[in-house]
Structures are given as C-alpha cells and as structure tokens.
Amino acid sequence: RKHKEALERTFIFGERSRDASDTGAPINSTGGVLYWATANGTAVTGALTESTLETFLEGVFSHTSGGSQRTVFAGARVISVMDQLSAGRLNTTPGEEVYGVRCKTWASAHGDLMIVKHRFLETGAAGGLTTQVGAYGGYGLALDMKNLKFRAGRDTELQVDIQADADDFWKDQYLTEAGLEMQLPAAHGVITGINT
Numbered sequence: 001r002k003h004k005e006a007l008e009r010t011f012i013f014g015e016r017s018r019d020a021s022d023t024g025a026p027i028n029s030t031g032g033v034l035y036w037a038t039a040n041g042t043a044v045t046g047a048l049t050e051s052t053l054e055t056f057l058e059g060v061f062s063h064t065s066g067g068s069q070r071t072v073f074a075g076a077r078v079i080s081v082m083d084q085l086s087a088g089r090l091n092t093t094p095g096e097e098v099y100g101v102r103c104k105t106w107a108s109a110h111g112d113l114m115i116v117k118h119r120f121l122e123t124g125a126a127g128g129l130t131t132q133v134g135a136y137g138g139y140g141l142a143l144d145m146k147n148l149k150f151r152a153g154r155d156t157e158l159q160v161d162i163q164a165d166a167d168d169f170w171k172d173q174y175l176t177e178a179g180l181e182m183q184l185p186a187a188h189g190v191i192t193g194i195n196t
Contacts, residue, residue, distance in 0.1 A: 003156070003174040011180045012073075012120060012141070030179035033141055033190070037182065040142070040189030047196045048081050054108075060142045060189040061110035067146060068111035070187075071103075074140040075121035078194045082106065082115060082140075113142070138194040144187040153177035 014032030040059035044052055060070055074082070086106060106113040121136045154177040163171035182188065 003176070007176060007178065009120060013136075014180070032180060033143065033182070033188070036180075036185050037141070037143070037188035037190050039186040042189070042191045044138070044191060044193040046193070048078075048085065048191075048194045050085055053082075053085065053191075054110075056142070056189060056191050057108055057110045057113070060187070063144075063184055063187040067144075069114065069144075070111060070142045071114040071116060071145050072106075072140050072142045073116050073118040073121060075119075075137045076117060077137055078121070078140045078191075079115060079117055081194055081196065138192055140191040140194065142189040142191070144184070147183040147187050149181040149183065151179050151181045153179070 010030060010032055012032045013034055014030050015035055016031035017029045019027040040056065042052065042056040042059075061068060072082075104115045106115055118141075121139050121141070154175075156174060156176040158172060158174055160172045161170065162173060163169060
C-alpha cells in the first residue's frame with residue numbers, strides 16, 4: 001500500500017530529472033501532473049469566482065481529443081468552494097463509485113467535470129500524512145484521464161536481502177521504474193490558490 005501511495009505521489013508531485021553522477025547507474029525521476037500540466041494554469045488568490053472557474057474550464061475543455069469529460073482531483077477546501085458555487089446555478093449530480101471512488105459530476109456547457117476528493121491535496125503541515133504536501137490544499141487538478149498512461153520501464157518487484165553485508169538488519173524493498181505519460185498536455189489543467 002505504501003509503495004502504491006509513493007507512486008501516486010510521484011505521478012502528482014514528481015519533478016523530471018536525471019542524476020548522471022554515477023555513469024554506470026544514472027538515476028532518473030519522472031515528472032508528475034504538476035510538472036507537465038502547465039498549458040492551462042490558473043492562479044486564484046483567495047476567492048474562486050464563477051467567472052474564473054468558467055475561464056479555467058474553457059481552457060481545459062478546448063482540447064477535446066479524449067472527449068468532453070475531465071476529472072478534477074482536489075482537497076476538501078476546493079471541493080467545498082465548488083459546492084457553494086454550484087448551489088442553485090449549475091447542474092451538479094451525485095455520482096456513483098468509479099473504481100471504488102465516489103465522484104460527483106458538475107455539468108457545464110464546456111463538458112462534464114467528475115469531482116473527486118484527494119487526500120494528498122489537503123491543507124495542514126503535512127496534508128494529514130507524514131509527507132510535506134500541505135501546500136497543495138488550494139489546488140484542483142483537472143485531468144483528461146483518457147490522455148494519461150502508466151508506462152513501466154520495469155515492473156514492480158520485491159527485492160529481498162539488499163542490505164550491505166556488514167549491516168545488522170534485514171532490508172527488503174519494492175522497486176518500480178515507471179513514469180506518467182501525459183498525452184496532449186493542453187487537455188489538462190491546474191488551478192491554484194483557492195481558499196474561499
């Protein structure tokens with residue numbers, strides 16, 4: 001479970017890099033959503049307005065090769081603000097569970113937005129977790145799921161007994177060499193800074 005969480009964190013927060021200081025075994029890191037989805041970035045400084053949200057959606061839905069549906073992953077604060085904006089104005093419907101995750105659909109003239117609460121995008125010193133992701137509480141990640149692919153360089157494997165010979169402990173690890181392929185980056189978007 002922790003290994004899968006680490007992969008998910010990488011696919012959201014990862015930075016593309018290559019450390020070739022050891023020429024025999026360079027270390028590569030994959031870029032995540034926040035690294036690649038820069039074509040439709042909207043910075044909100046405080047209150048999210050309906051007009052700002054419409055402009056953001058206009059950009060995200062302007063490239064519709066994958067269809068007219070996007071999934072927004074956001075923390076509790078952003079979801080609460082979107083619920084308040086939609087009250088009495090837009091057609092929001094409770095959704096069903098998709099892959100075990102409860103979704104809500106926001107129907108707009110641009111397309112349908114599946115809204116999913118994501119615990120890695122929470123406020124607080126550590127986002128409710130033991131890693132430092134609290135700065136992302138005001139983020140909403142609008143993704144075209146049909147244009148995201150998991151690409152494994154080497155499938156997940158359990159490596160056992162990898163400690164040094166002189167160590168007085170036993171060390172195992174799960175290892176995955178994989179990346180997130182983001183096709184058509186302009187079909188995705190990130191909205192930031194929402195707090196009211």
